[in-house]
Amino acid sequence: MNRDEYEIQEAHRHFIKVRDLDKLPLAERQEARADFHHAMREDPGLIEERVGWVIAGHYGYGAYREARKILEHKRMNRKAALVHLVAAVEWNCPSRFARQAWRDLGTSYQERLDEYMDRAIRDAEETIEEEEAYEREHNEQVQA
Secondary structure: OHHHHHHHHHHHHHHHHHHHHOOOHHHHHHEEEEEHHHHHOOHHHHHHHHHHHHHHHOOOOOHOOOOOHHHOOOOOOOHOOOOOOOOHHHHHHHHHHHHHHHHHOOOOHHHHHHHHHHHHHHHHHHHHHHHHHHHHHHHHHOOO
């Protein structure tokens, strides 16, 4: 299997995993929403940490690639997209239920989570820049 086939396979696996979250029994989806809501409300630093984990590839290459694509699109609501991604991969919480959990937070908790997500995005962008600089340097050394 070459790299392109691997990337396609991993993207497909991630897509199937996220899609199948909507097929879980209602009780499991509600429990996932409650757990995710609790994490957003009581420990937004945990959400920030999990964004870092996604960027580091700890949830698989498919989730990693999705997070990188989110970060590349500066005009989209990257905070929401990353929160939904983390909800799916860490808490098995479907996107619709993650939105409900977000709406139930309250303004002060939403603003607090926004601050954590701003930091998570900033850290992720710095990590990506460092990786790209390392790759450029490595490629220059190989070519020399």
